[in-house]
Amino acid sequence: MxxxxxxxxxxxxxxxxxxxxxxxxxxxxxxxxxxxxxxxxxxxxxxxxxxxxxxxxxWYPLLTLPMFIFMGYVLSESKIADDLYRMFHVWMGGLSGGLAVGTIALMVLISAMNGLSVAGMAIGATIALPELLKRGYDKRMVTGVIQAGSSLGILVPPSVVLVLYAMIARQPVGQLWLAGVLPGLMMAAMFMIYIVIRCRINPALGPVLPAEERDIPLPEKIRLLGAGLLPLFIFFAMMVPFVNGWTSLVESSAIGAIAAFMAAVLKGRMTREVFETSVVKTLGISCMxxxxxxxxxxxxxxxxxxGAVKAIESLFTEKLGLSPWMILILMQLSFILMGTFLDDTAMLVIVAPLYVPLVGALGFDLIWYGVLYTITTQIAYMTPPFGYNLFLMRAMAPPEITLRDIYTSILPFVLVMVVALATIMTFPEIALWLPGYVYGN
Structure with missing residues (x-):
């Protein structure tokens, strides 16, 4: 045979x-x-x-996995993440669509805490969605906002999926995380620009908050700003020493976990129940x-x-006569097809043994491809009819949001993500500049 x-x-x-x-x-x-x-x-x-x-x-860097997951669950279970949304509510409510823009920013910060899209989805659906609906935001708009924002969890560091990709592709985790920073922020900015333009054209989609809800004393606004930015300070306390070479990746993950734990303790929210829940969920996700x-x-x-990789490379390049770029595009299309019935992790472990060596053999950078893979899987599991995130959203959304609403809501954001993917494929330096700058120094 x-x-x-x-x-x-x-x-x-x-x-x-x-x-x-x-x-x-x-x-x-x-x-x-x-x-x-x-x-x-x-x-x-x-x-x-x-x-x-x-x-x-x-594989020593695998120690980062439970550290970052624990950090995310502590911040989530202790309700420190709730303070973020309260901050955006007060500071951005005067802009048409401002709460939706704030929700995207919330999702970016949640991503920087946890590294899993499910965490962002859960927090967005339980905290942001009811608030946005209560304040008259269009249900299709906000449903798409939460799904699109939560997808950033697997791209913005510390991305757990990129840790998995690093292990399979034998690439440095630190470089992959840094490669995801600018594309993740670019995609978040594109989401925000789309929301602002759409709400400027049709203000009914994202009405401005009443003045009485926004006009609170300045000292209270400053207090909310400090409380809301606490997770951001934790993220910088963790990433700055790593980027400057003062700590290793594992040491930085430990700093993040300890900082999140101490923040919950100092705010009086580290109860026995919060600690047990965080530890049990961390253990379950890490073992999985x-x-x-x-x-x-x-x-x-x-x-x-x-030697299957060499055989398939020969099939594509010699027998079928496909160019490396055509093969790469076909790979991305296959991810989108698989995303109709598999999640991002399953897609990676099924095809990585075939795709990753083939990408390297075709002369492409594996760090850059890790970012392309991640964005493509983001698109894949938000694409109807069977996208993974669509059914997660259906399970968490209130009854008035139908499956048709969920399908319709995500299409503009998928188009934005396709534009982002094409941009990064055309200009690889968007992903490669930061890791090259940091590790080049």
């Missing part, structure tokens, strides 16, 4: 298992170990999973990602042994 046939058989077996409802790591890991067993016998089958586990345990990485490493090892 040829290597190409074995590779196709592995992919089809894995997809079949996923369609039966098996967990992602179970399906991927099972197919990898069984393939190794039949290819290389007992020793190959047993050693594959063991060597992947040892490689995972020896570790199992997924373990399965992806095992699957990738089989592909390396088969």
């Amino acid at each position: 040829s290597h190409e046939v074995i590779a196709i058989l592995m992919f089809s077996s894995m997809m079949l298992m996923l369609l039966t409802g098996q967990r992602v790591f179970g399906a991927i890991g099972f197919v990898a170990v069984i393939a190794a067993f039949f290819l290389w016998g007992d020793r190959g089958g047993f050693d594959l999973g063991f060597s992947a586990a040892i490689k995972l345990m020896k 990602f570790m199992w997924i990485i373990l399965a992806a490493l095992a699957f990738g090892a089989v592909f390396d042994g088969l």
Whole structure:
């Protein structure tokens, strides 16, 4: 049996298992170990999973994963994130669409706390959505705002998904995080510009808050500003030493976790319930990602042994005559297709063993491609009819927001994201300038 046939058989077996409802790591890991067993016998089958586990345990930057997740849950569970929205409510309510713009800014800061899109979605749906609806904002507008804003969680550092990509692509986590900064901020700015222009054309979509809700004493405004910017101070306390080379990535993650914990303690919000909830959720998410990485490493090892990447590269470039850019675009389109029924993590671990080496072989920068992958998956799981985020939004939204509203709301933001993706593909320095500047120094 040829290597190409074995590779196709592995992919089809894995997809079949996923369609039966098996967990992602179970399906991927099972197919990898069984393939190794039949290819290389007992020793190959047993050693594959063991060597992947040892490689995972020896990957020092993985320690950042529980630290950043814990930091995000502490800030969320202690309601420090609520102060952010109160700050935006007071300071930006005088602008038409100002609360929607503030919600995007809130999502960026939540992303900088947690690194997961689900966290931003949960906070946006529980804090921002009821407030925006109560103040007369168009339900389709605000539903799209929350979905689009929450997607920034997997791009703005500390992105947990980029940690996973770094492990699979064997790229430095720090460079990937820095590569996501400018594209993430650019995309957030594009969302804000769209909201402001749309509300300027049709003020009914985002009415200005009544003066009595905005006109509060200046000392109270300053107090709210300080309370709302506390998470931002925590982020800078964590990232500035790392960017300047004073601390390692793991040390910076520990600073962030300790700073968030101390902030909750000093504000009197670190109760036993908050601490237990944060620890339990951190443990659950961290273990889930570790199992997924373990399965992806095992699957990738089989592909390396088969030489499947070279065979597929030959198929695309020699037999089909496709250019590297055409192959790259086809890859991005396949991510969007898979995003109709898989989340970002599952998409990465399924195709990374094939795509990442192929991208490197075609001469593209893997740091830059990590940003392209992340933006494409953001687009993918917000695209109807089966985008992952659409159903999360449906589960959290109030009854008056229908599935049709959710589908309609996201389309303008998807178009904005496509423009952002095309811009970064055309001008790679948007992603590569900051890591080059920091690590070049």
